[in-house]
Amino acid sequence: MSAKNGFICTCCGEHHAEVPLNFSSPAPAYWLPEMGGDAKSVLTADQCVIQGESFFVQGLIEIPVIGTDDVFSWGVWVSLSRPNFDRASELWETAGRESEPPYFGWLSTELFLYSPSTINLKTRLHTRPVGTRPFIELEPTDHPLAVEQRTGITRERVQQIAEAVLHPKS
Numbered sequence: 001m002s003a004k005n006g007f008i009c010t011c012c013g014e015h016h017a018e019v020p021l022n023f024s025s026p027a028p029a030y031w032l033p034e035m036g037g038d039a040k041s042v043l044t045a046d047q048c049v050i051q052g053e054s055f056f057v058q059g060l061i062e063i064p065v066i067g068t069d070d071v072f073s074w075g076v077w078v079s080l081s082r083p084n085f086d087r088a089s090e091l092w093e094t095a096g097r098e099s100e101p102p103y104f105g106w107l108s109t110e111l112f113l114y115s116p117s118t119i120n121l122k123t124r125l126h127t128r129p130v131g132t133r134p135f136i137e138l139e140p141t142d143h144p145l146a147v148e149q150r151t152g153i154t155r156e157r158v159q160q161i162a163e164a165v166l167h168p169k170s
Contacts, residue, residue, distance in 0.1 A: 007019055007162070009162075020162050022072070024075025055081070057125060059077075059126075060133045060136060061074040061145070084105070088127065102127075104122070107121040107136070114143070121143060
């Protein structure tokens with residue numbers, strides 16, 4: 001499969017020129033728009049602090065696409081303890097940060113396509129070279145998302161995900 005193959009969408013009947021291989025959440029599930037005015041809360045593309053008490057980093061859950069060289073990824077948020085968040089922040093622009101041991105965290109993004117909820121799945125956040133989003137490793141459970149990360153997904157599943165995200169049901 002190539003992302004450039006495109007597909008005929010079963011939701012809208014249109015031809016989409018590319019199969020999206022990444023979807024990202026703009027903020028952790030706990031972020032509310034009014035928090036933008038709170039001096040103790042901050043949201044950037046990579047990190048989030050809520051009321052000076054909850055700490056999050058955005059990373060990627062990567063899922064191999066079976067029979068291809070492609071990787072589908074979910075851009076998600078993981079909560080970290082304050083010490084781990086402080087350490088990750090301290091090394092954010094430091095070459096070699098990828099040699100850090102992984103940080104334990106809780107998945108803090110609701111991916112509506114999965115049941116049960118993806119909120120609070122156990123994770124390990126692996127830093128990568130500067131400029132590359134961290135890799136999120138899910139605890140190897142029987143949760144459907146964790147199973148997909150371990151075993152991969154088909155091109156058809158990628159299309160199902162794309163259709164559901166591009167055309168959410170009201």
